[in-house]
Amino acid sequence: MTEQQNINYKRIAEAIEYIKTNFKEQPNLDEVAKKVHLSSFHFQRLFSEWAGTSPKKFLQYTTVEYAKTLLKENQVTLFETAHEAGLSGTGRLHDLFVNIEGMTPAEYKNGGQYLTINYSYAESPFGNIIVASTAKGICYMAFVDDESTAFSTMQNHFPNATFRQLLDSIQQNALYIFTHDWTKLDQIKLHLKGTDFQLKVWETLLKIPMGQLTTYGAIANKIENPNASRAVGTAIGSNPVAFLIPCHRVIQSTGMFGGYMWGTTRKTAIIGWEGTKKHLEF
CATH class of the missing domain: 1.10.10.60 (Homeodomain-like)
Structure with a gap:
C-alpha cells in the first residue's frame, strides 16, 4: 500500500x-x-x-x-x-x-403477521410450480417437486403471514408468461422482500432479454460494483421468484451454465426453450 x-x-x-x-x-x-x-x-x-x-x-x-x-x-x-x-x-x-x-x-x-398471501400450484413447461401473491404483486414462485415441502419452504420466507390456497388474478397474469406475449412482462407486479443490494441485482436480471445470457461479472458491472461478482452470485441464489426474475440467464464467464436453485437440468432446459422461442419470433 x-x-x-x-x-x-x-x-x-x-x-x-x-x-x-x-x-x-x-x-x-x-x-x-x-x-x-x-x-x-x-x-x-x-x-x-x-x-x-x-x-x-x-x-x-x-x-x-x-x-x-x-x-x-x-x-x-x-x-x-x-x-x-x-x-x-x-x-x-x-x-x-x-x-x-x-x-x-x-x-x-x-414478521409478516398482517400479510395475507394467496398461493396456488400450477403446471409449467418445466414441471409444477408454486406461485404466491399479496395484494401488491407476486411475492414468491418456485418449481415444485413435492407440494408440502414447497409450502414449508415458502412459509419460511414469511413466518407469520396468513396463507390461503387461492388462485387470484395476480397469479393468473404471472402464469401467462409461459404461454403469452413476453413483451408484456413489465405488466406483472412483484412484491419483493430483500436488501437494497439484492433488489438491485434482481432488477438488473429483469432487464436481460429472453434468449440471451450474461455472466455474474457483467451483472456486477451493471450495478456499478465490478468487484462484487461473488456477492452478485449470492443475491442471485436468493431469488424468491423463479423464472419471472430470470436468474437462469446468468452463467459463468467460462461459458459453463453453473448451478441453479431448482436444478441444473431444469436450467439447461429453460435456456434451450427460451432460445428456441426467441428464434421462432424472427
Missing part, C-alpha cells in the same frame, strides 16, 4: 467511525467530508471507491440496522424507533425500510 493509499484508508476508516458514532444526528455529506478534511466531491468519490457504497447509503444502512434492533423489542413503537434512530418521523423510517429491506417497518416488526 502506497503512502497516499494509506492516508486515504485512514480517512475513510475515520469517516465510517464518525458515521457509526453520530448516525442519530444524520450528518450530511458536507459535515462528514469536513471531518476528514476533504471536499465533498472528493470525499464522495473516495468513500465510494473504498467502501463500495456512497456515504449516504452507508448512513442509511447504519440507521436501518439500529432501527431493526429496536423493532425486535415488541414494546418499542414505530414512532419511538424513528425518534431513537434520529429520523424526522415514521414516514422517513418507512421510506428507508422499503428502500433497503424491501418491506415496511411494520412488516419487519411483525
Whole structure:
C-alpha cells in the first residue's frame, strides 16, 4: 500500500467511525467530508471507491440496522424507533425500510403477521410450480417437486403471514408468461422482500432479454460494483421468484451454465426453450 493509499484508508476508516458514532444526528455529506478534511466531491468519490457504497447509503444502512434492533423489542413503537434512530418521523423510517429491506417497518416488526398471501400450484413447461401473491404483486414462485415441502419452504420466507390456497388474478397474469406475449412482462407486479443490494441485482436480471445470457461479472458491472461478482452470485441464489426474475440467464464467464436453485437440468432446459422461442419470433 502506497503512502497516499494509506492516508486515504485512514480517512475513510475515520469517516465510517464518525458515521457509526453520530448516525442519530444524520450528518450530511458536507459535515462528514469536513471531518476528514476533504471536499465533498472528493470525499464522495473516495468513500465510494473504498467502501463500495456512497456515504449516504452507508448512513442509511447504519440507521436501518439500529432501527431493526429496536423493532425486535415488541414494546418499542414505530414512532419511538424513528425518534431513537434520529429520523424526522415514521414516514422517513418507512421510506428507508422499503428502500433497503424491501418491506415496511411494520412488516419487519411483525414478521409478516398482517400479510395475507394467496398461493396456488400450477403446471409449467418445466414441471409444477408454486406461485404466491399479496395484494401488491407476486411475492414468491418456485418449481415444485413435492407440494408440502414447497409450502414449508415458502412459509419460511414469511413466518407469520396468513396463507390461503387461492388462485387470484395476480397469479393468473404471472402464469401467462409461459404461454403469452413476453413483451408484456413489465405488466406483472412483484412484491419483493430483500436488501437494497439484492433488489438491485434482481432488477438488473429483469432487464436481460429472453434468449440471451450474461455472466455474474457483467451483472456486477451493471450495478456499478465490478468487484462484487461473488456477492452478485449470492443475491442471485436468493431469488424468491423463479423464472419471472430470470436468474437462469446468468452463467459463468467460462461459458459453463453453473448451478441453479431448482436444478441444473431444469436450467439447461429453460435456456434451450427460451432460445428456441426467441428464434421462432424472427
